Amino acid sequence: MEEYIRQLLEQVRFKKAHKSIEREIRSHIEDQIEANIADGMDPATAEQKAVEDMGNPIEVGISMDRVHKPQMAWSIVVAAIVVGVLGTVIQILLTKDAVASGKEVFVGGSGKYILYTVLGIMTMILFYFIDYTNIAKYSKPLVVILLAMFMLVINDTLFVFRYEAIRASSLVLLMVPAYAGIVYKYKGGGFGAFIKSLLWIMIPCGIVFIKFQKMPAIVMMISMLAQLTIAVFKGWIKVPKIPVVVAMWSFITAIPVVLVVIMVKFGLMADYQMARIRAMMNTDSEANYTIRMVREITKSVSESGKNSSEIIGVLPNPDADYILTYILATWGDVMVLAVITVVALVIVSGYVISSKAKNQLGVVMGSGCMMALTVNAIANMCAGFGMTPYFSSFFPFISAGGSNLIISYAFLGIIMSIYKYKEAYSQHVDIGIRRYTREI
Secondary structure (H helix, E strand, C coil), rough: HHHHHHHHHHHHCCCCCCCCHHHHHHHHHHHHHHHHHHHHCHHHHHHHHHHHHHCHHHHHHHHHHHHHHCCCCCCHHHHHHHHHHHHHHHHHHHHHHHCCCCHHHCCCCHHHHHHHHHHHHHHHHHHCCCHHHHHHHCCCHHHHHHHHHHHHHHCCCCCCHHHHHHHHHHHHHHHHHHHHHHHHHHCCCCCHHHHHHHHHHHHHHHHHHCCCHHHHHHHHHHHHHHHHHHHHHCCCCCCCHHHHHHHHHHHHHHHHHHHHHHHHHHCCCCCCHHHHHHHHHHHCCCCHHHHHHHHHHCCCCCCCCCCCCHHHHCCCCCCCCHHHHHHHHHCCCHHHHHHHHHHHHHHHHHHHHHCCCCCCCHHHHHHHHHHHHHHHHHHHHHHHHHCCCCCCCCCCCCCCCCCHHHHHHHHHHHHHHHCCCCCCCCCCCCCHHHHHHHHH
């Protein structure tokens, strides 16, 4: 049997698939050996007959090589190009309107958008070549390093992080795919593992909520909770599924409200944060004026061709935060629905690829990445259509902003990596560093 498996694996060029294939072939042979022994054969004859029944190892190996070779998610590649081109056209036209009206100060410029889109696609390719299980393997150090880096950012000790391309407000979402690895390492545990998994949500999200903008923390929390929910229902953590999940969502979602109340009551917020809260409560404030103005712009979605220069002048960040408002007011409801549909299809494709992954770690990690983009898209739409006050969100792939674009494409790269290794890894994979070292 060992010689048969060795010859078979020699034909499979994709080394990462060897462990999965070996496990599968060995299981088939051992099952057949047991069946042969049950039919009255002696162990040696039973093994020889079982191996012969498997067929020629060279031919089987060649067949396995075709099935288990790395695969490219061409649908994601095409989708990335489409949204990149779509966003570029929108930003070029928006910049042209801003320059023509003398209000280019209100937009970042299409040149920056194109630059960061290219950088985003390069990041996507980088993550495609990174085995997503490596993100999981080093998940805890990755989260700690990210938190340490962002703490340095807010203290202005690392000048390089002042540049828009790597602002903490969006790249902090890299903790989401890392969290999938953290939960996976607790697989097989009980309530203790569940509590530890919750702490890995509460502590990073709490730090981000208090020190950074609030929306990234909320996006992280919702995405991580979704990942933990999937993990619980897949049996990674041995707890009563429905009661625990309901209690978890109820408890965790109440934390931001409690934190805000405590911070307001005891004066723990910065002056600008308190000013924002007062502005939201004051109906005559600039924040509420913006909401009313956006509602007025979006009230009649069937009318297009409004004065784009006026819109650019009054909207805060019309190329990013209120990009959908600008599209709706300038080109009408058909165009804004087309943009939303294209981005939605990209995100849905990510969900589909994740859900079809054989490896459960890939399912959870990919779903978390797409959930982060989904929450940002919904929050941005709500603000862009005047349904809610402005929060620090972005519409994936379309909103300007270096970190927004880079994180959007990075998540697509992770989806591509999951698809690439979909035949290489079985349902579960060992990502423990110590056990991994012993196996090598």
